[in-house]
Amino acid sequence: MEKKHSVPIELVRSALAGSIRQNIDIERLLEESGLAYLKVMLNDSACHKRVSLDDFGVLLRAMWIHLGDESCGFLGRPLKIGTFGMMCHAIITSGNLRRALLRSARYIGLMSDDLTLELKESGTEARLLIHLDNPHQLDESFIVTSIFVIWIRLSCWLIDKPMMLERINFRFAKPSYPDEFPRMFPCPHGFAQAENSVVFSRYLLALPIQQNPETLLPFLSHAPESLLTQFREDVSITGQVKRLLLNRHGMQTELENMSFEAIAEELHMTTHTVRRRLKDEGSSFQEIKDSLRCDRAQHLLQEHDFSIQDIAQQLGFSESAAFARAFKKWTGFSPGAYRQQTV
Secondary structure (H helix, E strand, O other), X not given: OOHHHEXXXXXXXXXXXXXXXXXXXXHHHXXXXXXXXXXXXXXXXXXXXXXXXXHHHHHHHHHHHHHOOOOOOOOOOOOOOOHHHHHHHHHOOOOEHHHHHHHHHHHHHHHOOOEEEEEEEEOOEEEEEEEEOOOOOOOOHHHHHHHHHHHHHHHHHHHOOOOOEEEEEOOOOOOOOOXXXXXXXXXXXXXXXXXXXXXXXXXXXHOEOOOOHHHHHHHHOOOOHHHHOOOOOOOOHHHHHHHHHHOXXXXXXXXXXXXXXXXXXXXXXXXXXXXXXXHHOOOOHHHHHHHHHHHHHHHHHHHOOOOHHHHHHHOXXXXXXHHXXXXXXXXXXXXXXXXXXXX
16 A cells, blocks of 8 residues: 555554543444454554555544544543634634634634644744643644644645645654654654644745635535545655655755756656746745755754854855855854854
């Protein structure tokens, strides 16, 4: 089964945690949903098979109906069926992505005491944080990953373009299926971190909402499971190029020497086609490379005691002044100021 059209059984187990806590008869749930074949896979802890996205969507819908809860039983107070739809009605007239995200955070805050969203802006970066109290102390890998998938895919739909993510962090420990994350989120990942957060370019927040109440209706006819079942590869050209470059992340010489022509060849496209499609998505090859260099620079500044000159050299800059200018352009801060504020 192709990975981009399926999810690992481990993720399915995590999704069922809330239902199991509430003593839902899982075997009966699977039988009534036409998914009886999953019983053997779920009961075999050594099984590492995959489940199709279509079947995963059927299972999610069945859980919501049985629990009357769009949070799959993970929160202290259920998110009643229709919560996501009403939130979308509340944000569709927001005007731009910033107001839409802030309004969605406000809406969720009214619906739940255990889940809050927060939007922070600093320099050229925007950061969306998920605060989950996890009142039942369940495996939170599914619920946190799901919320990120939903909000990122929803944001892309609202502005009608892919979002180039800078990095994403999770509080939960690295799961047994870490290879799934680069396909869902083509950016550097961190597990067992202090916060659940995804970072992207701040300029996206000012982009206008391209949807309206009329386009929202067909969108909601298959949501939110249509979004949740996008535990799949980001097929945008931006995402594909970034994944190719991420394979060389940490190997700065290879990253810098990776030519645009080589990328186009790996994608089996002409350079003209790749350049045009990147432009249509609001990005460029240089911007993607810069986003990786910026993330690497921030990591070195936060986690190591290297001098600015050493970091500049590691990133391929001929002199520290050139690195400082580039870093300020990327983040709005000088390298020294950035390091000081993160201490």
